[in-house]
Amino acid sequence: MSSMNWGALAHAWPYLLNGMATTLMLTAVTIVLGIAFGALLAVARMFGPPWLSGLSRLYVDTLRSIPLLLTIFWVFFLVPPLLRSLTGNDHLDVGPVYAAVTAFVLxxxxxxxxxxxGGIRSVRTGQMAAATALGMRQSTALRLIVLPQAFRNMMPSLVNQCITLFMDTSLVYVISLNDFLGAASKVAQRDGTLTEVYLFVALVYLAMCSLGAALVHLLQRRNTGRA
Structure with a gap:
């Protein structure tokens, strides 16, 4: 350990910080848009007409069966030609940032x-029935009564998925997007400090995921206490 060049990390830190900013941006945007889109899919599957429920189920089953890496490839390489053919603009392109965000959200x-x-199912069905019996519309009861309780119940699972998402953002290296791991790889190869940089990256990921795991444990304890 004494022979390692830890000082190289100090010089590389601005570059690594830019990579971490990209990783956090991808994670945050995907969480916000992914949860919003996911909520629409869940509601459509549970409360929509049969055709809409079937489409939602087909979408969820299909996207969960496709490797995330393949989804990134599809959006980055196949969407631009499709957009060009639809718009007639031969210069239209999708940059790596938009491609990564789109692939992750989908x-x-x-x-x-x-x-x-699953969170909606955890709420007692009698609450929805009571709300509608009092004259409340189903959409209003879902928004004001069911979903707030559902999100509280499913918060540990949501945080777990967000931790997984944070780690999965490293896959954007395949479209040359400079995330935290991608920046670290370039620094390590440039300075010849593979061991130092990759050890540092592992510690950063470990610290971030440990904080997330502690948050999950705290939320589970709070939910157990309420139960």
């Missing part, structure tokens, strides 16, 4: 949808 929404569907 894929993660399928997982969030199943978590949200």
């Amino acid at each position: 894929a993660e929404a399928a997982y969030f949808a199943e978590i949200i569907r």
Whole structure:
């Protein structure tokens, strides 16, 4: 350990910080848009007409069956030619940032949808029946009564999925997007400090995921206490 060049990390830190900013941006945007889209999918599957429920189920089952790496490839390489053919603009392109965000939102929404569907099922059905019996519309009862309780019940599962998402963002290296791991790889190869940089990256991921795991444990204890 004494022979390692830890000082190289100090010089590389600005570059690594930019990579971490990209990772956190991808994670945050995907969480917000993925949960919103996932909630729509879950509600459509549970309360929509048969054709809409079937489409939602087909989407969720399909996206959960496709490797995330393949989804990233599809969005990055296949969507631009499709958009060019539809718009007639031969110069239209999808950059790596938009491709990564789109791929992550499409894929993660399928997982969030199943978590949200499970959360809605955890709320007693009598509450929805009582609300509608009092004259409340189903959509209003779902928004004001069911979903707030459902999100509280499923919060540990949501945080777990967010931790997985944070780690999965490292897959964007395949489209040359400079995330935290991608930046670290370039620094390590440039400076010849593979061991130092990759050990540092592992410790950062470990610290971030440990914080998330502690949050999950805290939420589970709070839910158990309420029960």
